[in-house]
Every structure is written in structure tokens, then in C-alpha cells.
Amino acid sequence: MTINELITDIKELALAHDQVVSFHVGEDFDVATSKSSERYPAIWFELPIYVSYEDRRRKTYAASLDVLTLAKSDDITDQMDKTSDMETIGDELMQAIDDHFQNIGVSALTGLSMRNFSDDDLVGMRIELTFTIGRACDYKESFNTEI
Secondary structure (H helix, E strand, O other): OOHHHHHHHHHHHHHHOOOOOEEEEEEHHHHHHOOOOOOOOEEEEEEEEEEEOOOOOEEEEEEEEEEEEEOOOOOHHHHHHHHHHHHHHHHHHHHHHHHHOOOOEEEEEEEEEEEOOOOOOEEEEEEEEEEEEEOOOOHHHHOOOOO
């Protein structure tokens, strides 16, 4: 599975959730400054993606997903209510990801609440996850010479 295939599958799962209305890919700076995500709840797949080449047969992709919505300015009760809602959406998405990717390992699922992430009073959860993927073992076909 390629990085693009992984992101595409996660996007399809996220947008199938009955509350998620938008999905974006970008760096955390993009999340804070983008006007393209003014529809919430939104999922951001954060870049960069960390790839670890475990051995000849396995590699891992480590990434973060941000589950975000807008809260009322200076209203801690609303911010906590919305953070709680985003944690529930994130938890449901992680369960769907775990079910969907049964042929690969999904691990290291951890979440961190986010508040006042930008000038737009975004709140939500940042979820870190790791996928263990099989590596292509026919690499020699990609070289024009004997290795």
C-alpha cells in the first residue's frame, strides 16, 4: 500500500462518518491558516508522514489526524463540549480504520486535545497512529543492472 492509497482510504472512511463534512491534507501550519476548511467538523491528515523501514518485509507509516470544529470564543464550556464531541468522532474513526485495515497493523493510537489552535477558535483532537505495511520484495525489477 502506498501513502496515497492509505490517505485515500482514510479520506473515504472519514467522509462516510455522518458528522464529518470535510477532509484535508497538509501541514499543521496549513490547518491554522487555511480558509479551505471552513466546513466543520473537519478531518486534517497532517504532513509530514514518518516512514520507518523496519526490515526487508515491513515498514511503518506514522501520521496524525486532526478532528476539528469551531467553538465559541472565550467560552470554555462550549470548547470542552466540542472537544468531547471531536474525541468521540475521532474514536469512531479509529475503530473504523482498525476494522478497515485488518490486513495491516494499526497501532500507537494516542490522542491529544487541541484548543485555540488558530484565530478561528478551532478545538478538537489530534490523533497519532502508526500503520505497519508490507514492503515490495521485487525491488530488483526496478534496476537496469544486476545487484
